[in-house]
Amino acid sequence: MSMFSLKKLFIRAALLSLVPLSCSAAEHGLSMHGDLKYAPNFSHFEYTNPNAPKGGNIKEWALGTFDSFNGFIIKGTSANGLGLIYDSLMSKALDEPFSQYGLLAASVDMPDSRESITFHLRPQARFSDGTPVTAEDVIFTFNQLLEKGAPFYKSYLGDIQNIEAIAPLTVKFHFRNNGNRELPLIVGEIPILAKHFWHNRDFSIPSIDIPIGSGPYTLAKFESGRSITYQRNPDYWGKDLAVNKGRFNFDSITYDYYRDSTVSLEAFKAGAYDFRQETSSKQWATSYSGPQFDSGELIKEEITHSKPTGMQAFMFNTRKPYFKDPNVRKALSYAFDFEWTNNNLFYSAYTRTHSYFSNSDMAATTLPTPEELNILEPFRAQLPDEVFTQVYRAPSYDGSGKIRKELRQALRLLKRAGWELTNGKLINKATNKPMVFEILLVQKEFERIVAPMIKNLQRMGIETSIRIVDVSQYINRLRAFDFDMVVGSFGQSSSPGNELFEYWGSKNAQQLGSRNLIGIESPVVDKLIQLIIQAPDREQLVLRSRALDRVLQWSYYVIPQYHSRSYRIAYKKMFGFPAIKPTYDLGFDTWWVKKAISGPAN
Template sequence: MRSDFFSLAGVVAAFLALVPAMQSAHAEPAHGIAMYGEPALPPDFVSLPYANPDAPKGGRIVTGNVGSFDSLNPFTLRGSPPWQLRFLTHESLMGRSWDEPFTLYGLLAESVETGPNREWVEFTLRPEARFSDGSPVTVEDVIWSYESLGTAGHPRYRGFHDQTASIEQTGPRSVRLTFAEEDRELAIIAGLRPILQKSQWQGRDFADAPPDEAPIGSAPYVIDSHEFGRFLVLKRNPDYWGADLPLRRGISNFDEIRIEFYGDNTVMQEAFKAQALSYIREFNAERWNTQYDFPAVQSGDIVKSEIPHSKPSGMTGFVMNTRRPPLDDWRVREALIQAFNFEYINDTLTGGLQPRITSYFSNSELGMQPGSATGRVRDLLMPFAGTLPPGALEGYSLPVSDGSARNRGNLRVALGLLEEAGWTVQDGELRNTQGQPFRLEVLLQQDALIQQATAIMDIYARALERLGIDLQVQSIDKAQYAERERLFDFDMTFMRRSLSLSPGNEQRFYWGSEAAEQPGSRNLMGMTSPAADAMIDAMLTSRTREDFVAATRALDRVLTAGRYVIPIHNYAVGRIAHLKELKYPVDNLPIYGDGIHFLPEVWWFEEN
């Protein structure tokens, strides 16, 4: 045994002696980084494949938001800024290609390198990188941004900070982050943190920044003017430092972007018909087919464009807050799903034209497969068999009604589940063993989907009434909604989670146990599932695409069988109605389809 020990020790010593050489051989500066494999674009690429490098610059577009805003700072929890700000006015060390699952290319940084296991990542800044006021972007700005956002910024930035062991300057223009845990995605996430100007906040509390002070950024657009609650105007910076970068050719082509704010979606729709807005996104397939025949469309002044995509369906629907009884009982949640007559609702509101979401990652290879879990997916889930929701291993699918208004069969199933959970009809009301009535409040905010969500809830309330459940809908303004959502002060609310072809650390913020009680987190359902946490860990440590897909399919089973959300429509196609002068690369659509990376980023203005 002793000779075996020394033999093993010799092997280990030899290996450790080789580690520096191995690290040196692996850590080559590169122009890009992919989650798996190599970046698709070569170091000398001219532009992103879905951008037109020869797109003309100029023109003005006007878009609309429903609701209001009271802040110009998108990086703290205080106030409600326009959602577009953090995408159009600030940059990160690297930028994303939306034609690949998850690949970044140099933006503020000219190169990236990693350790052999991505236990650290190092970025080298471009010497020409500048903030909008002309000052250089320095390593000091980068370090301050990571630390300030991670400690005083919005909660979405704090998880990454907790996973970072250290950040240090390694050269005049280089900075290295070393991670506290094994997670291959962290090196990529590091490249996407927004970089702010340290000197702007010297000696001040970033978390308590005044709402009318916008953080200085380095992106193509800067704030020109605004009036809280009414409008915001962004101007393209004529001195933007990165206009000739491959990642920026054919990008940010409009001279001005104006965002108008409306009290409700109906008023915004009328403004578009009058061509006071340059474009509008339509989420209802029936309205798209039947209500876009007004004179401007007939004359060709407004054009209808459909943008397909290959990303997962994500989850859109009504989320149930499991922090509150009786929604902490899966049988109650399943009963509420059974009572939701999707087939009738879909036929009534969209003419049956929009398919239903069937799981969180449906419409992609990452989605759970029908029937029982098999192979690697089953192996990942089996250690948690005792804690998994029913159906996670055996297979789970959403109930289907007969399409009639009464939905008798599913309502009978729902009533049986509610009785199992201790709820019975007493004097026309559903009550528990303590005699308390079953009452639910659905909290909705005033946005572009409020009209459809309210119509859905009106139909749903009549179905629940037949079960003896009192459902009340409360619609409030954006500021009130943001605060109540932050504190999880609701029974049910509308939720939309867009998911990518390379889901990662954001999954912890969406449904990880640590985020369940963290104010402002995106874990609206309050789920605390050891199985879900383990599947997210497996996704983040996967070395092969095959293992990653298996872990994501397993997570999809845990989420879907958990019955946390009543899913509604799958928006498999983006629908944009726009002025005829607005153009886009029709033959080179990104695999992620529509989004702010598409419109307004790669569109341009062209007079006919």
């Protein structure tokens, strides 16, 4: 839905740890965990095959449509895969919690004070039209993103005071706040734009002008709204760098667009495209079978991962009057019977989520320790007592679907909040109006998951409906906060930081296009996020994240859903991949086509 997609940027920017950076003089990389795994003269990442064959034309699928090749702004629906045409200053290692190694930058240095960071660009770095990448391109990029980019760039990059070109290939960033420990690494991951391409174009509007980048692929051709093809650049300046060895092996990558994910699955089984990652447990359990799988032509595989899974949930829009009261939000959470849903709809494939930092050591799953209480104590008067005395657990059931007792409990909470069940309708005693709201969806497949919850809400006298819209309308409604409830997620990692302000910071609550979909405006949440960003070591990061988790949990901003601890993928037998898998990613860009023959895309 965004340029390299926004979701990927959030996840990448989240993969940070707040211990001192391993950089004082010029270094070949940065690490938030102390020592770098790879030495200055390393030849390739361990999870890549440096001898992987180049070639082959592959197809993937995408949902919906697109109308723009500018995914840095909130307007328009940008095409999938645009990140393939861009390089950043640094390249992330997928087998370290968060380390970066030089890409456009040959080296980087930063004083112990962290008040600035300097990147030294590689002389051979080129855009796809042969123009050198310079410090002026870097400065132009960050100015454009801060002035005209999507709102989250200001959250991520707002502590940049100024940027200067020390020399044509040397650029220095000065920071307002040296307590923002992750900002240097965020800077390192931003795609760099070509000033000579963009300076005469309006960066603030969607465009289908084919952009110029310095990355391994170029945008070769497209059929508006239906497909887009990227061609591997044979003259790519960085193809022999250690960070790129064994990566970007396909000659071309095409994304074909489908309006419906069920139709797209049938197309995959018919051979229309080559790789698919499945998110539906029902489809995974029931639809990945047949002669193509029996013969081995198509391969189905689950790959366990150890990544934090964050929070997927039904999100309340607390800007709506109904949902401002925590008692109302808590009451409505009783309507989601996860155990019945998991048994009957998900083939018992999922685990219930209770934490915003699920599947990690930052999840608040036990009573707060004395160290956590010390963090929370200054805010006691502003928080529910449960934050200090109880362990949060989302409502749980026996799987039978019989939840009358819990619904009665929910109605007691609603009565406390000023609502009364009258003649089968839940009525607000102050306004004499019924509770009516809509759940906004983009995938029709999710309707079967929402429908049982709606029935439980109706038993409470609440009139609830489902609205399914296309991708473009869905994106626009989220950007405008034009919804009552939506299914969404907050991706996390082992090292949260600046992205938390984008998710839950007060400044973003009314900023159209931000990721604060819930509309949280809490001084306590703001302060705890700041403490996380400024955590001096891993121990404090964990303690402060748990403290924030407790505050979010007991505020009932969401109805938690579920998570899976594995990638579910299916692909044609044409693919090869390295024996070692990356720890923190699927690593699809390290795959290759076996016995590939280079040539033009089909």
